[in-house]
Amino acid sequence: MSETTSTIDRIRALPKVSLHDHLDGGLRPATIVEIAAANGHRLPTTDPEELRAWFRDAADSGTLVRYLETFDHTIAVMQDRESLARVATEAVLDLAADGVVYGELRYAPEQHLQQGLTLDEVVVAVEEGMRRGEQLAAEAGTPIKVGTLVTAMRHADRGMEIAELALRHRDAGVVGFDIAGAELGFPPSNHLAAFDRLHGDDFPVTIHAGEADGLASIADALHTCGAERIGHGVRIVEDVQLGEGTDAHGLPNATLGRLATWVRDRGIVLELCPSSNVQTGAATSVADHPITVLKDLGFSISVNTDNRLMSGTSLSREFALLVDEAGWDLADVERATITALSASFLPFPDRLALASDVIRPAYASALSASA
Template sequence: MPVELNRDTILRAPKVLLHDHLDGGLRPQTIIDLAAEIGYDKLPSTDAAELGRWFAEAADSGSLERYLETFDHTVAVMQTVGGLRRVASECAQDLAADGVVYAEVRWAPEQHVSEGLTLPQVVDAVLAGFADGVAVAAERGYTIRVGALATAMRHAARSREIAELAVAYRDHGVVGFDIAGAEAGFPPTRHLDAFEYLRRENYHFTIHAGEAFGLPSIWEALQWCGADRLGHGVRIVDDIAVTGSTLDEHVDSARLGRLSQYVRDKRIPLELCPSSNVQTGAAPSIAAHPIGLLRRLHFRVTVNTDNRLMSDTSMTKEMLLLTEAFGYSWSDLQWLTVNAMKSAFIAFDERLAIINAQIKPGYADLLA
C-alpha cells in the first residue's frame, strides 16, 4: 500500500523547484540580524515571529504591485557580500531540509549594488553562499543541487548587461536568465536585444509572463522573445474555453485557442506558483487555481513557491495544498516533479541522472 499522504510524508518526497526568488525567501531573523549590522531601521518589527506575519499579511493584498513592495525590506539588507552569502546559504539549507533535490533560484544582481558592490561581486557572493549551503546540507544528510538564474528588472534598462553577466557565469553556477517585475506597461519586447543575444549564445531563459497581465504578455514572451519557459504563465487559461465546471473530469469539454494549443503542443513549461498566484489575484483560491485544469489537459505543469517568505510557504506546503484541493496522489506529485526536472536549465544527462537516481527511487519508496 502507498504511504499515506500528509505533511510529514510529503516532506520526505524528492522535489524540484524552478521558480523561487532569493529575495523572497529570507528567514525573518536573518532580516533582523542583517538590518542591525548595516543600520537599516525601517523594518516594521524586530521580532522574528511578528516580522514573518507582517510579510505574509502585507503580501496578501490581491495586487502584484503591493506584493512587490514587500521586497523593499529584503533587498535593503542584501547589499553586502556577507549578507548576500548568508541569505544564499540559508536558502540552499532551507530548500534541502524541505526535500528539494534540485532548485533554480533567481535574483536580480542590479538590485544589490546600491552600497557599492559591483555586479560580479554580487554574483560571486550568491554563488559562494549556495555552495556553502549545499555543503552544510550534505553534512546534515541532504543532497541538493542549486542553480542560479540571473534576473533583469523589466522596468529598468540593464537587461542586455545582465544577460551578458549571466553568460559570463554560465560555467560557474548561473544556469539561466529571467526578467521580472510589474508586467503591465513593461512588455518583454522592451528587452528584445537581450533575448536575441541569449539565443545567439545558446543560453536558456525564462520570462515572467501571464501572471498580472494576460495573453499578450505570454505571446510576446514566446513568439517575439523565444522564452524556454513561462514564469507563472497561469493566464494561459484565458485562451481555454471550458463548458461546465472547470473541475469536471471530462476534459473533452475544453477547447484550446491557438496560443494555448501551441504552449501545450510545444511542451512549454509553466512555472505555476499556486499560493503566490492567489495572493496577487491571479487565481481566486487554491481550489479554483487553473493548475487543476492545466494538469488534466496535460500541459507541462510545474509547482513552485515563488516567494517563500511572502507566501509563508514551502514546496511541501504547496504540494499538500494541491493534494487537499484536487485529490492528488503520489503519482500526480511524481508527475509534477519529473515535469520540473525535465524543464530544468542544466544538461539533459544531468537532468536524467537526478530523475533516475533521486526522484524515481524516492517516489517508489512512497508508492510501495
C-alpha cells in the first residue's frame, strides 16, 4: 500500500523521538541557495525546489559513497558562525513542526573549519542556534528539547581531539559522541583511545556501524569500543536465519547467531533509518526492510530519518511508510518511540517526564480513538 496523507497527518500529530538525524543532512533548500549565493559556492541549481529534487535523486544511487557526496554542498554553506546557527535553528524548528518532542542532532565540527572557525567556535555557534530553535518552537506551541552529538570522521585521525571537544561542551548542550563517514575499511577501534577517554569521563557514545560494513563492524563498536547504541545496525540481520511461520509465542521462527542474540537480549538499541538504508543499498525497500522482522523478533529498534534532505523525508513520513507498506500500527509506533526515548542521552528525570506527561497520554488517546 502506498503512503497516504491521512497516515502522515495522524502520525505527525503524535509526539516522536529522533535519535539519528545529521545536521548537515537536513538543511532547507532555500537556505542552501541563499547562503551559497552569499559565499560564492556553486550549486547544481539555484531553484530551491529543483535543488530539493537534485539532492533526492543524487542520493538514490544505491551506494553509501555516492550518497555521501551530496554533503559537499550542504557543508559548503555551513562554514561561518551565522550560517551554522541559522541551520541549527531551522533544523530544530523543522523537527518540532513534525511533532518531534526530543531529538538528537549530530554533526562533525572538523568539517566546518574552512573559513577560519575553531572547533570550539563551531560548537558554540551550533549550540546557540539549537537554543534559539527551542525558544522559537516553544513560542509557536510546539515545544522540543534537542541535544547534540559531536561526531568525529572515522577516516580522519582526530578522534581524541573531537572527544575532548565534546567533553568541554558537555554542559552546554552536547550530550554524546559518535563517529561517522565511510564505514568499510575504517573500523571503530581505530578511535579506541578516544572511546576509552570518553568512557573514563562517563560520557555517552553511539557509533555508526552495520550499514556499509557487516557484523564485524557492529561487534567492534559494541565489544571493543563500548557503544551504548548502534547507528543503523541494519546488517545485524546477517546473523539471523529466518524459518517458516511463527513459534508458540507468535514470534517469527528464526535462529539467531551469537552477536544477534547479544544485541537482542541486552536491549542494544538500533538507530534504524529505513529510507536512507534503501538509498544506500542496505535494504531493498521499506516494505522489506529488516526493521520489521527485527521488531517482531524482540530487538530494540528506533525509527530515524538519517538525512531528511537527501531522503526527502521526515520522521512522520518514515513511520507512515512503515504503517502503509510494512504493516505497522500505532502500537508499534508508540513502542519504537518509547524505545528511542529510553535509549536517548537525555537525563532520566526528563525522559520520565516526557514519557508520562507527553508521549503515553497522546498515544493512549490515539489508540482509543482508533479502537
